[in-house]
Each structure stands twice: as C-alpha cells, then as structure tokens.
Amino acid sequence: xxxxxxxxxxxxxxxxxxMSRLAIEHGTINLGQGFPDEDGxxxxxRAAAETVIExxxxxxxxxxxxxxxxxxxEHDRRFYGLDVDWQSEVMVxxxxxxxxxxxxxxLIDPGDEVVLIEPLYEMYLPLVRxxxxxxxxxxxxxxxxxxxxxxxxxxxxxxTKLILLNSPHNPAGKVFExxxxxxxxxxxxxxxxxxxxxxxxxxxxxxxxxxxxLMTLPGMRERCLRIGSAGKTFSVTGWKxxxxxxAPEVLSPVAKAHQFITFTTPPNLQSAVAFGLGKDxxxxxxxxxxxxxxxxxxxxxxxxxxFEVSASGGTYFLSVDIRSVGFDGDxxxxxxxxxxxxxxxxxxxxxxxxxxxxxxxxxxxxCKQDAxxxxxxxxxxxxxxxx
Ligand code: PMP
Ligand code: GLN
Numbered sequence: 001x002x003x004x005x006x007x008x009x010x011x012x013x014x015x016x017x018x019m020s021r022l023a024i025e026h027g028t029i030n031l032g033q034g035f036p037d038e039d040g041x042x043x044x045x046r047a048a049a050e051t052v053i054e055x056x057x058x059x060x061x062x063x064x065x066x067x068x069x070x071x072x073x074e075h076d077r078r079f080y081g082l083d084v085d086w087q088s089e090v091m092v093x094x095x096x097x098x099x100x101x102x103x104x105x106x107l108i109d110p111g112d113e114v115v116l117i118e119p120l121y122e123m124y125l126p127l128v129r130x131x132x133x134x135x136x137x138x139x140x141x142x143x144x145x146x147x148x149x150x151x152x153x154x155x156x157x158x159x160t161k162l163i164l165l166n167s168p169h170n171p172a173g174k175v176f177e178x179x180x181x182x183x184x185x186x187x188x189x190x191x192x193x194x195x196x197x198x199x200x201x202x203x204x205x206x207x208x209x210x211x212x213x214l215m216t217l218p219g220m221r222e223r224c225l226r227i228g229s230a231g232k233t234f235s236v237t238g239w240k241x242x243x244x245x246x247a248p249e250v251l252s253p254v255a256k257a258h259q260f261i262t263f264t265t266p267p268n269l270q271s272a273v274a275f276g277l278g279k280d281x282x283x284x285x286x287x288x289x290x291x292x293x294x295x296x297x298x299x300x301x302x303x304x305x306x307f308e309v310s311a312s313g314g315t316y317f318l319s320v321d322i323r324s325v326g327f328d329g330d331x332x333x334x335x336x337x338x339x340x341x342x343x344x345x346x347x348x349x350x351x352x353x354x355x356x357x358x359x360x361x362x363x364x365x366x367c368k369q370d371a372x373x374x375x376x377x378x379x380x381x382x383x384x385x386x387x
Contacts, residue, residue, distance in 0.1 A: 002079050002145050003362075005130075007126055007129045008126060008130065009088060011126055012285075013035065014122060014198050015328070015347050015348070015351040016032065016033040016034075016347065017033075017124065017341075017344055019032035019033060019335060019346075019347050020032060020033045020345075021347060022339050023339060023345040026339050026340055026343070026345075027343070028242035028339050028343045028344055028345045028374060029343060029344045029368075029372055029379070030345045031344060031345060031346055031365045031366070031368065031376055032296075032345040032346055032347045032363075032365065033102070034170070034317060034367065035237040035238075035316075035365075035367070035370045036108065036235040036237070036315040036367040036368070037367070037369055037372060038235065038237060038369060039236060039282070040234035040235035040236045041234065041235075041279075041302050043275070044234055044236070044272050044273070044275060044276040045236070045270040045272070047073065047271065047275045047276075048122055048239075048269055048271075048272035049201070049268075051267065051271050051272065052268045056267050057267060057268070058267070058268075059263070059264055060263055060264050060267040060313070060346040062093065062258070062259055062263055063090070063091050063254070063255065063273060064090065064091060064092025064243070064264075064265065064270060065092070065267060065270045065274065066086070066157070066276040067270075067271055068215055068243070068270045068271065068277075069087070069090040069091075069092065069243075070086045070201075070271055070274070071274040071275075071277040072084070072086070072090045072092075072228070072243045072245060072276070072277065073085065073086035073089070073090055073229045073245075074278075075228075076117045076226070076245055079211075079284075080212075080213050080215075080216050081216065082215065082216065082221075082245070082254060083106060083175070083214070084245055085371050087246040087249075087253065089245055089246060089247060089251060089325045090243060090244070090245055090251075091244045091251055091254065091255055091258060091366070092241065092242070092243050092258045092259045092264075092265050092270055093241075093242040093243065093244060093258060093262070093265060094240045094259070094262045094265045095229060095231060095240035095241065096198065096200040096227050096228070096229035096231070096232075096242040097123060097241075097242070098156075098240070098242060098261060098262055099229075099242040099243070099244045099259070099322040100123060100124070100127060100164075100196070100227065101127055101226040101245065101257070101261060102248065102254045102255075102257040102258040102261060103196045103225050103227070103244065103254050103257075104127045104128055104131050104133070104164070104196065105127070105130075105131050105257040105261070106253040106254035106255070106256060106257035106258075107161060107162055107194055107196070107253060107254065108128065108131035108132065108133040108161055108162070108385070109132065109161070109223065110131075110132025110133075111132065111134065111159070112132070112134065112159065112161035112162075112223040113133070113134045113136050113159040113160045113161060113252070113255075114128045114133040114134065114135055114136065114160070114162055114163070114164060115136045115152070115153075115155045115160055115162070115164070115193075116128070116135055116136070116137055116138070116140065116163070116164050116167070116225075117137075117138050117139070117140060117147075117158060117164075117165065118137050118138065118139045118140070118352065118354065119139075119140070119171055119349060119352030119353050119358075120137075120352055120354075121166060121170050121174060121198065121352070121355070122152060122162055122352065125143070125354065126131075126144045126304060128164070129179070133161070134159075136155040136156075136157075136160070137155070137354060138155050139150050139151070139153045139353070139358075140169075140172060140174065141358055142172070142310050142319050142321070142349065142358070142361045143308070143310040143311075143319075143361075144174040144310075145169070145173075145174040145310070147176070147180050147183075149183055150345065152183070152184070152187065153187060156187050156190070156191045156193070157191070158191065160193045161193060161194065161223060161356045162194040162195060162196055163184065163187070163193060163194075163195050163196070163294075164174055164183060164196045164198065165193075165195055165197050165198065165214060165252065165306060166197075166199075166225075167181075167197070167198075167199065167211075167214075167314075168197040168199075168201040168202070168204060168205055168211070168313065168314030168315045168316050169314075169315065170201065170316075171315075171317050171318070171319060171347075171349055171352055172310075172312075172314060172317075173310070173311070173312025173313060173314060173315050173317050173318055173319070173362040174314075175205055175211070175215065175313040175314040176211060176212075178212055181214050181217055182217060184214065185214060185217040185218070185219065185220050188223055189219050189220075189223070190222070193223070194225065194250065194349070195214050195215075195220065195223055195224045195225070196224075196225050196227070197213060197214050197215060197224050197225065197226045197227060198227050198328050199211065199213060199227055199228055200227060200228060200229035200231070200232045200242070201225055201232055201314055201316070202228060202232075202233070202283050202287055203232070203233050203287055203288060203313045204232060204287070204291050204314050204315055204316065205288055205314040206288060206291070206292040206312075206313055206314055207292065207313060208294060209314075211314075213226050214226075215245070220248075221247065222247045222250065223250075224245065225244055225246040225250060225251070226245040226255065227242060227243070227244055228242065228245075229241070229242045229270075230242070230273040230276065230277075230304065232316075233276070233277075233284075233287070233377045234273065234276045235276055235287075235367070240265075240267050240269075240341040241265055241266075241269050241270060241273045249369070251352040258324060258364075263323070266274060277325065290384075291316070291366070291367060294366040294367060294370070294373060295312055295318060295366050296367070297316065297366070297373050297374070298364060298366040298373045298376075298377065299312075299318060299371060300374070300377075301373060301374060301376070301377025301378070301380075301381075302318075302320055303383055304377060304381055305325070305377055305380040305381035305383075305385060306324060306325045306328075306381070306384050306385055307320040307321065307322075307324050307380075308320060308321040308324040310361070313351070316365050316366060316367040317363050317364065317365055317366070318364055318366060319349055319361045319362065319363050319364070320361065320364065321360060321361055322334040322358050322360050322361065322362055327360075328357075329347055330348070330359040330360065331348035331350050331359045331360055331361055331362050332348045332350065332351075332356075332359070333370045334348070334360075334362055335344075335347060335348050335362055336363075338380065338383070342379050342380055342382075343379050343381060344380055344381035346362040346363055346364045346365075347362065348361075348362060348363075349361035349363050351360060364376075373377050
C-alpha cells in the first residue's frame with residue numbers, strides 16, 4: 001500500500017486522548033485534558049435545545065448566522081473597544097480549532113516562515129507543516145515563562161508570513177504583558193507579516209488583569225486575526241463553536257479555506273452562543289472569578305502536597321515542577337506514575353515542545369468542582385508525603 005500523508009501519519013495519538021483514556025482505564029481524577037466538569041449556563045443550553053426542535057436545522061450561511069456574527073462584533077466592541085463590521089469582518093467556525101486551520105491554510109504558502117512560541121498547543125505544528133509552512137520556534141520555559149525577546153526578533157525574517165500567538169497561553173498559563181505585545185506588534189509590522197491570535201481563553205484571565213488582544217495595538221487592526229471559542233467562554237468544550245474577527249481583505253482568504261473544510265457550523269449552537277455573548281458583564285467576570293478561585297484552590301492543594309507550582313495568570317491550567325516532590329523520572333513517567341499509583345492524571349509539559357528536553361513539569365487542569373480538586377490534592381499528598 002502507498003504511504004498516507006507524511007505530515008499527519010508522522011504524529012502519534014494526541015496526548016489529551018492518550019491521558020484521558022488512561023484516566024478512564026484506571027478510574028482516576030482526570031486533571032489532564034482541559035474541560036470543565038460542570039456544563040455552562042442552563043439558559044444557553046436550553047436555547048440550543050429549543051432551536052433543534054423549532055428549527056432551523058438546515059445549512060446556515062457559510063460565514064455564520066447573522067445573530068452570532070452580530071453578537072461577536074458587539075462582544076469585541078464591548079470588551080475591547082474594537083469597531084467590527086459583522087458582515088465583512090466576522091466568520092463563525094467549528095471551534096477555535098477550525099478557525100486555526102482556516103487561518104493557517106488560508107494564509108500560508110509553501111515555503112513561508114511561521115513564527116511560533118513553544119510550548120505549543122498540539123495542532124499548531126501539524127497544521128503549519130501541512131500547509132507547507134516552515135516553523136521558526138522560540139521558547140518560553142517554566143517556571144517563569146519569560147519571553148526571550150532577542151530570540152523572537154531573530155526568528156523573524158523577510159520570509160515571515162505570520163506569527164501564531166496564543167495568549168492567554170496553554171499550557172503556560174501566561175498572559176502576555178502589554179509591553180511584550182508591543183514588542184511582538186513592532187516585529188509583525190516591521191516584517192509586513194500577519195498575526196494569528198489564538199485568544200480562546202480571553203475570558204479566563206485572573207488577578208484583575210484584562211485580556212488585551214494584539215489587534216487593539218496601534219497598526220495591528222489590519223494585520224491580526226483574532227480567534228475566540230464558545231467552548232471556553234461558556235464551559236461547553238464539546239460544542240466546537242469558534243469565531244474569527246479580521247479585516248475584510250484578511251478574512252476573505254481565510255473564508256475560502258473555511259468553505260472547503262466545514263463550510264458551516266450547527267445552527268442551534270450558533271444561535272445559542274449568540275444569546276450567550278449577549279450576557280451581562282457579571283457573567284463574564286463571574287466566570288473568571290470562579291476559575292481564579294479554582295486556580296488558587298488547586299495551587300494551595302498542590303503546594304500542600306509538596307509541589308512547586310508555577311504562577312498561572314489565565315486559562316484552565318497550571319504547571320508543577322515534578323522534582324519538587326523528589327520524582328526522578330521524566331514528566332511522562334510522572335504522569336503515568338500518578339495515574340496508576342495516586343489516582344490522579346495530568347499531562348506532561350514536554351508534549352508541548354518539539355524536543356522533549358523540558359521534561360520535568362506536569363500540567364494540571366483546575367476547571368473542576370472544588371471537592372474534586374481537594375480530593376486530587378489529598379491523593380497526591382498521601383502518595384508523596386504519606387500524609
Ligand atoms: N487553542 C487552544 C490554545 C486551546 O487550548 C484550544 C482548546 N483545546 C483550542 C485552540 C481549540 O478550541 P475549540 O475547542 O473551540 O476548537
Ligand atoms: N485544549 C484542551 C487541552 O489543552 C484539549 C483539547 C483536545 O483534547 N483536543 O487540554
């Protein structure tokens with residue numbers, strides 16, 4: 001038989017899937033794959049259910065139902081002061097994941113260079129490579145995840161088509177500072193490049209900080225494609241409803257990719273998300289406040305179990321240094337070990353790097369019920385401290 005596509009067949013099964021399967025097999029508390037264990041607001045779910053009964057249930061418009069595109073434009077105005085034309089500047093996708101694929105496939109030509117910051121959300125490299133892009137990787141590393149500015153500047157060249165920037169960052173939990181964003185914006189402008197901004201965790205930013213889209217910086221409105229996800233914003237990760245905001249000339253090629261990939265997204269979910277985006281400010285601040293409390297709870301629990309915990313300013317995730325509890329294997333061995341021996345599952349941070357040399361940190365997800373977080377910490381404390 002002839003070989004299948006070399007890019008995709010060269011990868012193993014997703015670390016999230018592997019660890020979730022292992023968690024199910026061993027009946028553990030799964031703090032690996034990032035998904036909340038409580039569904040989002042009932043009124044939003046009800047709106048989706050009602051639309052299935054009442055209709056419409058046929059293909060929605062390719063760019064998304066007008067109500068959702070209008071709601072995204074209004075959301076971007078309300079939270080970021082962006083002036084967005086819903087008809088020409090918003091596109092609905094089947095998740096942030098499809099939005100990423102559309103942006104990368106719509107913009108990259110074979111041989112184009114693409115700047116990425118490791119650790120990387122796992123689909124980034126396969127998609128860039130599939131599009132024929134040449135990845136230029138820059139690293140941030142735990143525990144401080146500092147941006148190496150000189151290395152970043154050196155990663156840009158006249159062949160740079162775009163930078164893919166994830167803030168708040170999975171798995172680092174890093175929320176890029178405004179001066180870091182300024183630095184990135186200057187590089188993008190100086191090299192006449194685009195910025196694909198994966199902002200799916202935009203409403204999961206803690207400690208009173210506000211999410212700042214790169215798109216809001218001077219000169220960046222026309223160069224950025226801003227990606228959001230209803231899965232994260234409304235705690236319904238299985239819904240896979242995403243949206244892209246970009247200037248018309250930039251969105252247009254990306255819409256071409258979308259039309260050949262999914263073309264559209266289930267209509268009931270779109271209208272329910274439109275309803276959700278209209279919720280009052282208290283919903284959004286309540287979400288980040290609740291998640292911040294969970295971050296604090298798990299941080300305290302893990303510290304009590306003897307771990308050094310890296311600060312997390314956003315997302316669903318925090319990382320721990322596995323050496324701090326005396327574990328002397330690598331992070332993969334650690335995640336398997338705590339799954340089989342302590343009844344708790346995490347994911348190895350090395351899975352997010354191309355080379356697995358940053359291999360003594362594990363990522364834990366804190367978007368779980370308080371009692372679950374407490375029990376996970378207690379199990380780890382019993383295992384590592386015997387107490
Ligand atoms: N980007 C990042 C950084 C993510 O963590 C996720 C969610 N796993 C996605 C994109 C994909 O979002 P969605 O589930 O909406 O496709
Ligand atoms: N974004 C989620 C995480 O980082 C997982 C998504 C997936 O399983 N593909 O855990």
